[in-house]
Ligand code: NDP
């Protein structure tokens with residue numbers, strides 16, 4: 001009988017995980033992180049450094065999210081053990097719904113209307129329509145590819161930047177530093193869906209924002225790692241950015257004293273862009289364990305060479 005050690009959602013979350021795994025993988029024994037030190041599998045978001053390396057029986061690590069930076073920032077995480085990124089089908093769909101909402105919120109002036117409502121002010125204003133707004137997506141991976149399809153279906157002209165070519169119908173693709181510069185120069189709404197790697201740290205900072213057309217809009221649903229928040233606030237104040245929606249911050253939670261909370265051109269959401277239910281995530285893990293135990297390779301795997 002295989003064992004799965006879980007650190008995601010604390011003791012209350014564990015009770016729910018246990019219920020789902022009992023139905024979805026009856027042969028699997030689930031263990032709470034605080035009660036055991038070894039298992040065949042681990043399902044974790046941000047394990048204490050060194051804990052995974054000290055598990056002699058460990059055969060596979062499951063990230064509790066699609067981004068596994070909370071695991072790989074442990075200098076001792078066991079790189080020889082497969083690390084599976086949490087990507088049930090519902091994850092990309094939820095991300096596309098979030099970004100679709102954020103894109104409409106931006107073009108329809110959602111933040112402005114919320115502020116007007118707070119002072120009972122009935123003030124109408126003109127707004128652009130999706131075909132007027134050229135979208136540039138940084139990252140066309142599991143999340144970015146679905147977002148690109150959905151925004152295109154909503155009527156936005158969509159461009160995307162990635163390391164490798166995708167051949168996505170109707171999406172203009174860009175690669176490399178020159179490709180990024182070319183995309184930024186024609187991007188009215190920039191969306192960040194990059195992984196947290198050495199190459200992408202603080203990429204959303206003043207030099208990049210200056211390459212966008214004036215009054216561009218920004219959505220970051222990837223990681224706080226990608227953004228230099230003071231530069232984004234300064235760009236909003238100067239008019240280089242007209243509005244932004246940020247779902248992620250560094251640190252999280254966003255400190256109560258951050259000027260981001262009250263900025264009139266910024267919408268803050270609390271890292272909720274894509275959170276598949278525990279049931280969906282348990283089903284994904286159960287399915288991947290079945291693949292492993294029948295001699296297959298789980299997917300998608302974190303690639304230590306690329307860092308995502
Ligand atoms: P993937 O690893 O599937 O995709 C990453 C994309 O970025 C790929 O297209 C990759 O190119 C591209 N990329 C990586 N490095 C570079 C580079 N240096 N230059 C150009 N392109 C690059 O990631 P996901 O789609 O699963 O996740 C995207 C982000 O969203 C992550 O940061 C993740 O943590 C975050 N996330 C946030 C959530 C939230 O609720 N806020 C929920 C889920 C994810 P290529 O395809 O060529 O490899």
Ligand code: OXD
Pocket residue numbers: 064065066067068086274275
């Ligand atoms: C994830 C997240 O990476 O929720 O899945 O941020």
